[in-house]
Amino acid sequence: MDGSPSSATHQSPWMPFESRRRARDEKREAVLRTAVQLFLEQGYHGTTLNDVAERLNITKPALYNYFRGKDEILYECWAIGAERVDDRIGEIAAAGGSGLTKLRKLIVSYAELMTMDYGKSLVRFDVRDLSEHNRKIVQASKRKIDRAFRAYIKDGIADGSIKPCDVKLSAFAIAGSLNWIGHWYQPGGALSGEAIAREFAVRLTEGIAARQSGNKAKKPPANVKRGGTR
């Protein structure tokens, strides 16, 4: 099923370079997917490379073709999750909009990520299990995400879409709810990851959204006075 020109042009018994690289990438990806599933099921420390190899029907030495060790696999899971948030932060910055709009977009993306295995690994495993080099990269990436949450809240306060509030505490309160999804979410439940993400984008900003823009993204609750006479 390989339609690339190179495979049609020669009949070498060896796979052409491109196909070989692709096959290798696919195998590496399969190792990652399987490993992260097992880490989530059994815990990182409760999973051996033998468990991973066994589930993939390969030998443990064959695993070492793709990764040098368990912590390298853990790091890679993390890197994939972090990269997705990172891409999203870039897109959000490019699209612009009010602080509240950007904050809600980041909440949606981050919440969705938390319902996926690679995202869960961002919050379910202990950075101290990584090598020092990889740990520093991961921690820098976590700080970057935290900074984005804070920056959008600050932007929102400046542009009036978010009420004045303690930026750090608000960012932590939101991030906490989102990270927790990675602990409780099970696929196949009553709500899809997407529905949870949309719901959280409203719910987690309700308290800090300034009133006139606070309701825009929300399905209008019929005639509820939000500012008034409490």
Added chain:
Amino acid sequence: MDGSPSSATHQSPWMPFESRRRARDEKREAVLRTAVQLFLEQGYHGTTLNDVAERLNITKPALYNYFRGKDEILYECWAIGAERVDDRIGEIAAAGGSGLTKLRKLIVSYAELMTMDYGKSLVRFDVRDLSEHNRKIVQASKRKIDRAFRAYIKDGIADGSIKPCDVKLSAFAIAGSLNWIGHWYQPGGALSGEAIAREFAVRLTEGIAARQSGNKAKKPPANVKRGGTR
């Protein structure tokens, strides 16, 4: 400095039973405190019983007078944290009040606990590191806390202090923000544990509080128009 009557009444070279028991309890408690500190600093898997013994200036065999192993220490840290929440749930039930009032009280208690070492252990370590027997006890206790959050939200919807909402999702959103405190809180920061707890009790219920009761527990922000024209 032992003022108990028993120590004054006889001059035996052996400590009287009560004092001995108390000394033993204090030593056991010191082991626990030191162990949980080390688990939090270095991770559970990054901490050996030798590390704990060394910091206490005792031998590893001496540790076994108090605990049979590392996972028993972990379980005990957990049990202390869980017991405090449990006591608090009992007190809240006894005091009564609206669902929102009970929910805020539980948030305050749980948030404060998350700023303490025993509380942090409730969320920072992996239940899978416990023996099956202890794991079941811990999981039952976590379910009990979750049920209390949901019950208070349901009560609040029934008595009108909380707006109709998805009870499970609201409980998870609140619990997530609170559990996250156990990850980011460092003593000696800008806000005390108590201040964070009070702040979170308002902040995490702002979105779901019904309007007439929503502001009562909140310190009135001087002349800030909540509805207005930002």
